[in-house]
Amino acid sequence: MKIIAHRGSSTIWPENTMFAFEQAENVGAEGFETDLRLSADEEIILAHDDNLQRFGLPEKTVSALNAEEVCRIEIPSPDGKHQGRIITLKMLLDRFPEKSYIFDLKITSELLMQKLKLLLKDLNFHNRIWFLTWSQKADDLVARYFPGYACFPRENITRRWGLSSILGMGALVQPTHKILSLPPYFNGLPVFKKKQIARLHADAREFVGYIVNTEKAFRRCCECGVQTILTDRPDLTAKLRQVK
Numbered sequence: 001m002k003i004i005a006h007r008g009s010s011t012i013w014p015e016n017t018m019f020a021f022e023q024a025e026n027v028g029a030e031g032f033e034t035d036l037r038l039s040a041d042e043e044i045i046l047a048h049d050d051n052l053q054r055f056g057l058p059e060k061t062v063s064a065l066n067a068e069e070v071c072r073i074e075i076p077s078p079d080g081k082h083q084g085r086i087i088t089l090k091m092l093l094d095r096f097p098e099k100s101y102i103f104d105l106k107i108t109s110e111l112l113m114q115k116l117k118l119l120l121k122d123l124n125f126h127n128r129i130w131f132l133t134w135s136q137k138a139d140d141l142v143a144r145y146f147p148g149y150a151c152f153p154r155e156n157i158t159r160r161w162g163l164s165s166i167l168g169m170g171a172l173v174q175p176t177h178k179i180l181s182l183p184p185y186f187n188g189l190p191v192f193k194k195k196q197i198a199r200l201h202a203d204a205r206e207f208v209g210y211i212v213n214t215e216k217a218f219r220r221c222c223e224c225g226v227q228t229i230l231t232d233r234p235d236l237t238a239k240l241r242q243v244k
Contacts, residue, residue, distance in 0.1 A: 001222070001226065001227060001228070001229060001241055002030045002031065002100075002227060002228040003029045003030055003031070003234050003237050003238055003241065004030070004031035004033055004102060004208070004229065004230045004231070005020075005021070005029040005032050005033065005231065005232075005234040006033045006210075006211060006230050006232045007020065007033060007034060007035065008021040008023065008032065008034075009024060009232050009233065009234060010078075010232050011213065011232040012077060012079070012235065013082055014077045014082055015048065016047060016048065016087070017046075017075065017084025017085055017086060017087060018084060018087050018091065018092070018095065019083075020084060021095070021096065023234075024234045025096065025099075027235045027238045027239075028234070028238040028241075029234040029238070031099050031100035031101060031228075032092070032096065032100075032102070033101070033102035033104065033132075033230055034046045034089070034102070034103065034104065035047055035048045035104045036103050036104065036105055036107075036112060037050060037062050037106050037107055037112075038062075038063060038109065038111065038112055038115070039062060039063065039065060040063060040064055040065055040066050041067055042115060043067035043070075043090075043115075044088060044089040044090070044112065044116060045070050045086065045087075045089070046086065046087055046088070046089060046092060047062045047070075047106070048106065050062050050063050050106075052075065055075040056076075057073065057075070060073055067088055070086050071085060071087060072085065073085065073086050074086075089119065090119060090123075093119070093120075093123055097123070097125065097126075098126075099128075100128040100129070100130075101128065101129045102129075102130045102132060102152075103116070103129060103130070104132040105131060105132065105134070105138050105141075105142075108133075108134070108135050108137050108138040108141065110141060113144075113145040113146075116145070117145050117146070127149065129146075129149060130149070130152065130179055131150070131151045131152070132151075132152050133152070133154060135154070136154075139151055139154070150177065150178040151177060151179070152177065152179055152180070152208075153175040153180065153181075157175050158180075158181065161174055161175055161180075161182070162183070162186060165182060165191050165192055166186060166189050166191055168193070170192070170193075170196055171196075171199075177205075178205055178206060179205065179206040179207070179208065180200060180206070180207050180208070181207065181209070181210050181230070182207075182209070182210070183209070183210055183217075184209055184212065184217040184220035184221055184224075185216070185217060190220060192207075192209075192224060192226075193224065194223065194224040194225060196224075197224045197225050198225060201227070206228065207227070207228070208226075208230050209229045209230070210229070210230035210231075211230055211231060212229040212230065212231045212233075213231055213232050213236070214233075214236075215236070218236075218240045218241075219240075
């Protein structure tokens with residue numbers, strides 16, 4: 001089972017920082033999910049939120065600062081035990097060129113896509129990259145700038161498919177995307193089924209279980225033959241993978 005660390009980890013380490021990604025690497029994560037934004041000087045920054053109020057820094061806004069200023073900002077882990085600096089995408093790709101990546105496009109911006117394409121070309125980067133988008137416009141931008149790269153279905157499409165899957169009718173509204181994703185449980189109810197995942201794999205389609213942060217969720221993914229998980233707890237899931 002392949003482990004993709006969500007923001008490095010958004011629950012135990014300072015998310016989207018080099019510290020978090022290095023810790024995820026140390027415990028065995030094969031891939032990283034991260035959030036892309038643009039700084040005021042048009043550098044690609046890794047940040048889930050534009051304003052950093054969630055980290056006690058309401059005066060700091062990524063899009064209003066240049067990259068040098070942003071990369072001096074330290075943010076804490078949820079428990080306050082660790083600190084890490086915000087980084088650029090180039091810093092992450094230079095440090096971990098071999099990892100697989102999921103890029104969450106937090107803004108729908110043609111400029112972001114242009115910058116991303118140039119960066120990946122300059123680095124001669126591999127194509128083991130998937131995209132998360134939040135609008136049809138963003139889907140269209142990915143298709144234009146990265147033809148052939150896989151995009152996750154948008155949230156509203158996935159939610160409908162997930163609810164139908166709980167009722168055993170997922171095949172009726174299954175998205176046509178190359179890569180699909182559902183949580184193991186929703187309100188305590190199992191979402192996807194073993195046969196459902198087997199059919200996707202038989203069709204050479206990718207499936208990602210998310211967000212897999214507990215042993216129960218991990219076991220469900222194992223039972224159903226899920227091959228890739230997205231997790232905030234790469235430390236836990238890597239240990240479970242060793243003993244499953």
